Amino acid sequence: MSQDEHADALQPGAVGQTVVPIGLAGSKVPKSRPRLLFISTMFLHPVDTGARIRTTQILRGLRGGRFETVLASPATRREIATWGAEIQELADTYVHWPVAERGRMFSLARLRHLISSLPVPVVTDRSRSGTAVIRELLVQSPDVVVVDFPHAMVLMPADSAPVPIVLFTHNVEAEIFARHRDVSRDPFRRAVWENQRAKMVRYERSVMSRADTVVAVSERDAAAFSAEYQARKVRVIPTGVDLDFFEYRPPSDHAQIVFTGSMDWMANIDGIEFLLREVWPKVQSAEPSASMVVVGRNPPAGLVEEARRRGYAWTFTGWVPETRPWVWGSAAFVIPLRVGGGTRLKVWEAMAMGGVVVSTRIGVEGLPVEDGKHCLLADEPEALAGALIRVLREAPLRSSLSRAARDHVERNFSYQRAAAVFEDICLDAMSPDHGLASDHPASN
Numbered sequence: 001m002s003q004d005e006h007a008d009a010l011q012p013g014a015v016g017q018t019v020v021p022i023g024l025a026g027s028k029v030p031k032s033r034p035r036l037l038f039i040s041t042m043f044l045h046p047v048d049t050g051a052r053i054r055t056t057q058i059l060r061g062l063r064g065g066r067f068e069t070v071l072a073s074p075a076t077r078r079e080i081a082t083w084g085a086e087i088q089e090l091a092d093t094y095v096h097w098p099v100a101e102r103g104r105m106f107s108l109a110r111l112r113h114l115i116s117s118l119p120v121p122v123v124t125d126r127s128r129s130g131t132a133v134i135r136e137l138l139v140q141s142p143d144v145v146v147v148d149f150p151h152a153m154v155l156m157p158a159d160s161a162p163v164p165i166v167l168f169t170h171n172v173e174a175e176i177f178a179r180h181r182d183v184s185r186d187p188f189r190r191a192v193w194e195n196q197r198a199k200m201v202r203y204e205r206s207v208m209s210r211a212d213t214v215v216a217v218s219e220r221d222a223a224a225f226s227a228e229y230q231a232r233k234v235r236v237i238p239t240g241v242d243l244d245f246f247e248y249r250p251p252s253d254h255a256q257i258v259f260t261g262s263m264d265w266m267a268n269i270d271g272i273e274f275l276l277r278e279v280w281p282k283v284q285s286a287e288p289s290a291s292m293v294v295v296g297r298n299p300p301a302g303l304v305e306e307a308r309r310r311g312y313a314w315t316f317t318g319w320v321p322e323t324r325p326w327v328w329g330s331a332a333f334v335i336p337l338r339v340g341g342g343t344r345l346k347v348w349e350a351m352a353m354g355g356v357v358v359s360t361r362i363g364v365e366g367l368p369v370e371d372g373k374h375c376l377l378a379d380e381p382e383a384l385a386g387a388l389i390r391v392l393r394e395a396p397l398r399s400s401l402s403r404a405a406r407d408h409v410e411r412n413f414s415y416q417r418a419a420a421v422f423e424d425i426c427l428d429a430m431s432p433d434h435g436l437a438s439d440h441p442a443s444n
Helices: 003-010 015-019 050-062 077-088 106-115 120-125 128-139 150-155 173-183 187-210 219-229 266-286 301-309 324-328 345-352 381-393 395-412 415-430
Strands: 035-039 068-075 093-098 144-148 165-168 213-216 234-236 256-260 291-295 314-318 332-335 357-359
Touching (some): 050 068, 050 345, 050 415, 106 120, 106 187, 120 150, 120 187, 165 187, 165 415, 173 266, 187 219, 213 415, 219 234, 256 324, 266 291, 266 381, 345 357, 345 395, 357 381, 381 395
Parallel strands (some): 035 144, 068 093, 213 234, 256 291, 256 332, 291 314
């Protein structure tokens, strides 16, 4: 069931009256500051994914600044009941449209959208109820609209009055689909991923033509948007970390390795399968006492069972309220990704906490890190296993990588700085000569 079907089932014909707060619906409200409408297709709590972390940090940094912020997103009844207070703190005003909980059959049911001309994730986020709410908010004449992820552009009414649009990207979405295609062994899966990649290329190019500014999270992504999609104006924001929350502690001496990430995301599943089947046998042979902790919601039952059947000292935690204790209690932080895009917030968070990062190059793609100084990088199974073994065995190496990584994050990254750059970008998008300014991909 798509979001529009969810919402219609919950609130037929009454979306505008029931979800738009009094004071925003029906008549224009005087503004003491420029108004920024921030549109998301996901509820932003719990803050347990890289996308939610980055978006909530930007919103936290914007609130109380030069804009009056209005956040609009879908929400289930449970989400409002559980995190209603927290979501209200992200913006001056929060507006939602109702959606139903996603059931066990959601992933299977959404496959019917393969016949759509749009990519499946975009069709899934399309919502008549959401579009109705956004239409009412646009009546209030926001000074700038931020669309979080290209997917969210599907909620913008085609006939809305002109307003500056800032498209906040977190990845090159089509590239992720291409990488899934490239690592798929099954011909049918490869064909499906190629079909979705082609659709996403067309969709991303279309939405970028509508945006006044495209915000990228890495120089690499910015170059792709300019060269491949001919985006008119691309800016880059730095990745931000809450350095007080992710405080530094020296890495553990215990032979424990940790991975953190949502285990219902296909890129993470692929990476952990690669680690389990091709890398871990070599690690276990060299270091029999080594153990592995996979921290993240919804690990596939088949993967958990495979680790158990192989007799590996692996733990799958499922959802946890926070990841810090697991990182602090480990000797190494592994990122075995073969698929992905954008920048990896969890890399900076792990480094801020003193985690010793051992990663594939895709795992740190787009990040200014130096192999051998801030982390160890390896792509092939033998090399990745060798790097993990070195970290487990060599305490001086652990210490030097850990301290250098924390120093690097302290000097260059904080969420306050990222939000300040984002705020400047939004103000620039409102300026009359915005379209005349030359592109300058590097804003950090």
